[in-house]
Amino acid sequence: MQRKEFTIDCQLCIHLKDSLFNGLSPEDLSRINNHKTCIQYKKGQNIFYEGTRPTGLFCINGGKVKVFKNNVQGKEFILYIAKPGDFLGYRALLSEEFYCATATVLEDAKICFIQKENFFEVLQKNPVFMKKVVKQVCQQMGIMEERMAELAHKSVRERLAGSLLMLKETYGMEGEESVLLDIALSREDWASLVGTATETVIRLLSDFKADELISFEGKKIRVLDPKRLAKQADLIVA
Amino acid sequence: MQRKEFTIDCQLCIHLKDSLFNGLSPEDLSRINNHKTCIQYKKGQNIFYEGTRPTGLFCINGGKVKVFKNNVQGKEFILYIAKPGDFLGYRALLSEEFYCATATVLEDAKICFIQKENFFEVLQKNPVFMKKVVKQVCQQMGIMEERMAELAHKSVRERLAGSLLMLKETYGMEGEESVLLDIALSREDWASLVGTATETVIRLLSDFKADELISFEGKKIRVLDPKRLAKQADLIVA
DNA sequence: GGCGATTTATGACAAAAGTCATGTTTTGCC
DNA sequence: GGCAAAACATGACTTTTGTCATAAATCGCC
Numbered sequence: 001m002q003r004k005e006f007t008i009d010c011q012l013c014i015h016l017k018d019s020l021f022n023g024l025s026p027e028d029l030s031r032i033n034n035h036k037t038c039i040q041y042k043k044g045q046n047i048f049y050e051g052t053r054p055t056g057l058f059c060i061n062g063g064k065v066k067v068f069k070n071n072v073q074g075k076e077f078i079l080y081i082a083k084p085g086d087f088l089g090y091r092a093l094l095s096e097e098f099y100c101a102t103a104t105v106l107e108d109a110k111i112c113f114i115q116k117e118n119f120f121e122v123l124q125k126n127p128v129f130m131k132k133v134v135k136q137v138c139q140q141m142g143i144m145e146e147r148m149a150e151l152a153h154k155s156v157r158e159r160l161a162g163s164l165l166m167l168k169e170t171y172g173m174e175g176e177e178s179v180l181l182d183i184a185l186s187r188e189d190w191a192s193l194v195g196t197a198t199e200t201v202i203r204l205l206s207d208f209k210a211d212e213l214i215s216f217e218g219k220k221i222r223v224l225d226p227k228r229l230a231k232q233a234d235l236i237v238a
Numbered sequence: 239m240q241r242k243e244f245t246i247d248c249q250l251c252i253h254l255k256d257s258l259f260n261g262l263s264p265e266d267l268s269r270i271n272n273h274k275t276c277i278q279y280k281k282g283q284n285i286f287y288e289g290t291r292p293t294g295l296f297c298i299n300g301g302k303v304k305v306f307k308n309n310v311q312g313k314e315f316i317l318y319i320a321k322p323g324d325f326l327g328y329r330a331l332l333s334e335e336f337y338c339a340t341a342t343v344l345e346d347a348k349i350c351f352i353q354k355e356n357f358f359e360v361l362q363k364n365p366v367f368m369k370k371v372v373k374q375v376c377q378q379m380g381i382m383e384e385r386m387a388e389l390a391h392k393s394v395r396e397r398l399a400g401s402l403l404m405l406k407e408t409y410g411m412e413g414e415e416s417v418l419l420d421i422a423l424s425r426e427d428w429a430s431l432v433g434t435a436t437e438t439v440i441r442l443l444s445d446f447k448a449d450e451l452i453s454f455e456g457k458k459i460r461v462l463d464p465k466r467l468a469k470q471a472d473l474i475v476a
Numbered sequence: 477g478g479c480g481a482t483t484t485a486t487g488a489c490a491a492a493a494g495t496c497a498t499g500t501t502t503t504g505c506c
Numbered sequence: 507g508g509c510a511a512a513a514c515a516t517g518a519c520t521t522t523t524g525t526c527a528t529a530a531a532t533c534g535c536c
Contacts, residue, residue: 097376141382195389
């Protein structure tokens with residue numbers, strides 16, 4: 001696997017404002033900047049593997065990455081889909097554990113790697129940054145708790161509708177009325193995200209299409225009727 | 239709802255060694271100690287409610303507490319079962335959000351309440367404590383990710399077997415061969431923990447009993463054969 | 477100690493979702 | 507442009523799980 005490097009200055013990174021590094025002092029940011037390695041990844045390449053020891057932090061500059069767990073039969077479950085500006089792998093770093101998930105590139109990505117020593121140094125020196133990281137982790141945890149409860153008690157149909165709306169928030173490109181999801185997921189990835197079988201996703205997406213809730217646009221999905229989709233996501237009874 | 243208070247000195251608390259407060263300097267600990275309120279709760283009482291604003295941190299001195307989310311149809315999903323020494327409600331405190339779950343006493347409890355101002359003060363002054371809190375949150379998150387993947391791809395049978403083994407770790411009272419789970423959960427609570435219907439839990443527990451994997455002892459369950467139960471928890475195929 | 481309420485248990489059935497087989501379409505690549 | 511591989515789609519069928527009804531057991535309380 002060839003390592004194609006690239007160069008970017010953190011200070012000039014367009015994702016800085018969306019990132020946890022936003023607000024860092026110029027010295028701290030340049031400490032990060034001067035010690036990072038930036039690598040280009042192709043679709044399908046892995047960034048880190050479940051069960052290995054983390055050695056640093058990944059910061060996504062471009063592209064999309066899925067973070068997933070593999071079960072014994074090899075079925076994936078997608079924990080997150082990370083976008084530019086997101087940090088990756090800091091959970092395991094802070095809990096001092098091995099990675100409990102694998103990260104794979106969904107769409108060609110540019111990713112910066114920050115050695116854990118540099119990350120920890122800035123973290124320790126900078127209580128405000130620490131506080132932001134903690135806040136982020138705790139927010140993420142709230143999201144997970146919500147998702148877990150849905151996994152426990154919602155039907156696959158409801159969860160799929162919910163996932164469509166969730167991705168709409170992050171990847172939705174507003175048009176008139178409808179919204180194109182600017183992310184190309186295979187049916188298998190959708191299944192891993194929702195926690196179901198590929199065939200089930202295919203059937204349900206076809207249903208949604210037949211009901212004119214969504215339409216297909218190449219490998220992408222257009223959300224035609226978010227409101228009715230939201231009804232599908234909640235409860236048939238409600 | 240009557241508030242029965244009680245008194246306990248943090249320095250003398252038998253759970254201090256298991257708690258995140260362990261290792262705090264005498265001054266910091268006495269700051270916590272001097273500003274806390276200790277309340278006795280009866281089974282069924284609520285400690286905090288989903289959707290309300292957290293005002294402090296709960297530290298469990300005795301008893302057992304379930305933390306759960308309620309879905310639209312009123313179905314519960316239990317996120318955690320907290321035991322003496324555990325902190326409660328700090329996630330929402332650190333993410334500066336409303337509680338996203340409700341906490342209810344499962345077995346009569348003694349709980350200390352620490353105003354958020356005092357908690358944050360100690361947190362800010364004490365980077366080592368902060369680091370421990372962060373580590374704890376991140377570990378918890380790893381556990382949640384694991385559980386979420388199981389929820390997505392394991393059968394109810396596997397998850398129930400897994401929950402029995404999980405509670406065995408915390409509440410197991412070792413005997414010869416078998417282990418009594420020292421926690422009295424209703425079938426409904428088991429269902430909320432596993433993420434299924436009450437009837438399904440009843441049937442599966444009966445199955446496990448018929449297979450001599452477990453036995454019933456009053457309201458408690460005795461694990462007779464952890465190894466075979468572990469096989470049930472993993473994969474029928476494996 | 478008995479009575480009503482709650483919890484546990486069981487059966488019958490329906491609905492949801494998974495699996496397997498097979499076919500079709502799309503994609504990547506030489 | 508053609509071919510193999512991968513992705514997508516559909517049908518048939520099975521299994522799992524949820525729901526509803528009802529009965530039995532247990533608990534709390536006067």
